[in-house]
Amino acid sequence: TMAHSKTLLVLENFIGGKFVPCSSYIDSYNPSTGDIYCRVPDSGKEEVEAAVKAAKDVFPIWSSKSPLERSQILNKLADLIEHDLEAFAQAESKDQGKTITFARTVDIPRAVYNFRFFASSILHHTTECTEMATMGCVHYTSRTPVGVAGLISPWNLPLYLLTWKIAPAIACGNTVVAKPSEMTSVTAWMMCKLLEKAGVPHGVVNVVFGTGAKAGEALVCHPDVPLISFTGSTLTAQRITEKSAPHCKRLSLELGGKNPAIIFDDADLTQCIPMTLRSSFANQGEICLCTSRIFVQRGIYSEFVKRFVAEAKKWKVGNPSDPTVDVGALISKEHLEKVRSYVKKAQAEGARVLCGEGVDSLALPAGNQKGYFMLPTVITEVKDESCCMQEEIFGPVTCVVAFDTEEEVIARANSVKYGLAATVWSSNVGRVHRVAQRLQSGLVWTNCWLVRDLNLPFGGMKASGIGREGAKDSYEFFTEVKTITIKH
Numbered sequence: 001t002m003a004h005s006k007t008l009l010v011l012e013n014f015i016g017g018k019f020v021p022c023s024s025y026i027d028s029y030n031p032s033t034g035d036i037y038c039r040v041p042d043s044g045k046e047e048v049e050a051a052v053k054a055a056k057d058v059f060p061i062w063s064s065k066s067p068l069e070r071s072q073i074l075n076k077l078a079d080l081i082e083h084d085l086e087a088f089a090q091a092e093s094k095d096q097g098k099t100i101t102f103a104r105t106v107d108i109p110r111a112v113y114n115f116r117f118f119a120s121s122i123l124h125h126t127t128e129c130t131e132m133a134t135m136g137c138v139h140y141t142s143r144t145p146v147g148v149a150g151l152i153s154p155w156n157l158p159l160y161l162l163t164w165k166i167a168p169a170i171a172c173g174n175t176v177v178a179k180p181s182e183m184t185s186v187t188a189w190m191m192c193k194l195l196e197k198a199g200v201p202h203g204v205v206n207v208v209f210g211t212g213a214k215a216g217e218a219l220v221c222h223p224d225v226p227l228i229s230f231t232g233s234t235l236t237a238q239r240i241t242e243k244s245a246p247h248c249k250r251l252s253l254e255l256g257g258k259n260p261a262i263i264f265d266d267a268d269l270t271q272c273i274p275m276t277l278r279s280s281f282a283n284q285g286e287i288c289l290c291t292s293r294i295f296v297q298r299g300i301y302s303e304f305v306k307r308f309v310a311e312a313k314k315w316k317v318g319n320p321s322d323p324t325v326d327v328g329a330l331i332s333k334e335h336l337e338k339v340r341s342y343v344k345k346a347q348a349e350g351a352r353v354l355c356g357e358g359v360d361s362l363a364l365p366a367g368n369q370k371g372y373f374m375l376p377t378v379i380t381e382v383k384d385e386s387c388c389m390q391e392e393i394f395g396p397v398t399c400v401v402a403f404d405t406e407e408e409v410i411a412r413a414n415s416v417k418y419g420l421a422a423t424v425w426s427s428n429v430g431r432v433h434r435v436a437q438r439l440q441s442g443l444v445w446t447n448c449w450l451v452r453d454l455n456l457p458f459g460g461m462k463a464s465g466i467g468r469e470g471a472k473d474s475y476e477f478f479t480e481v482k483t484i485t486i487k488h
């Protein structure tokens, strides 16, 4: 009814610089209350077609601007988002269930930084040149934007991950059609409201909202979109690879993980324990880089488990807008059920749940009784072959197991299909290097976690992805290279 729809936030697609209503909509939930609070366009082929056309039409203009002109526009957009940081953080927390603290300190500052970073890095690339004196030739490479980029992002770090794609794509001179997750579309829509003021020409950034099966696939299958940058699950990446194969598209795939923490008996536990709690439970464990297999050397195993569990129990679960809360709501009812089912499966296999789900009671504020909450959960006495040690759970669940030798732990850490991120904790520099070298993982953090230099490659090995993104890597992905030979 009209009265009902008035109370809801209704999003519109952003195509060719204009907000356009859609003929049908999807309900979007507030994960911390379980209420429907927003309607997201349920776009399909028609909307994607219009967005691709708008992007294609403006490509000649945008791609011929100088890097400096584009850089200035990206910086302006960064300033505008930063100016509204609090509003963006509130929206992200409400839409995703993450704590307001996390949105304020991680998601939105990083979205701002993504634009500043690529605004700067685009000014500093050089291409290659070689001389072939005996032939009277010089060869040089030239890089040009690819065209219309299709950008598809997940629900866990909504604006953070979407801008990690939009910023390098447009900095390089491409135009884009972006499709955020249907579960977390609000901040992308808010960003669209700032594009004109930042000086982004109409059609350079188009955002089409909707499901993966409809809007996402229409984008992946569109013949005029030669490049797809995707972040999401490995299963969806397989589908995207199949669907795009007839067009031989250029793909960047940032996928799931089953990330190990390897803790040697000479680790500094006063640093390792709080950081491993963060790497396990930050953002409700809904970060692709989260730790979910903790290998602890036998000599310190009991002490580690005791201290780790005692600290995990202190993490406060509750209303995400309460700044003292550490763990917010999971993204959806279905996802919460899925995460819980892993804990049940582990118990059925004989594992022990040391704290959290099914062991401790969760007291929620009155307004959050129907939200999708779960306590940080620590599982032990679990076999390496168990689904909890093999599959990505993507929630506040972590497994702790003991190991004896360096050789053994490397083999066990590598014994999953994924290869995204690992942490290694030891005060022995030689060991840290040796182990880092042998881990099958796109990122290895030793004695720290989540410290990123955006200049360097980010991405996964094995089922965790194909391709890397970062200053140079994104530049290479979002441009075509040509080798030109000049004979005099």
Ligand code: NAD
Residues within 6 Å of the ligand: 152, 153, 154, 155, 156, 157, 161, 179, 180, 181, 182, 210, 211, 212, 213, 215, 216, 217, 220, 231, 232, 233, 234, 235, 236, 237, 239, 240, 254, 255, 256, 257, 287, 288, 392, 394, 420, 460, 464, 465
């Ligand atoms: P998902 O694969 O279900 O969805 C990701 C995006 O793809 C969404 O926008 C979705 O609508 C779209 N999509 C779904 N099916 C599609 C199809 N057939 N064609 C085109 N698009 C389609 O993933 P999710 O559940 O939103 O996100 C969680 C996953 O993302 C986890 O596996 C996590 O590890 C991964 N992730 C990886 C990284 C990384 O950088 N490696 C970062 C964050 C999240």
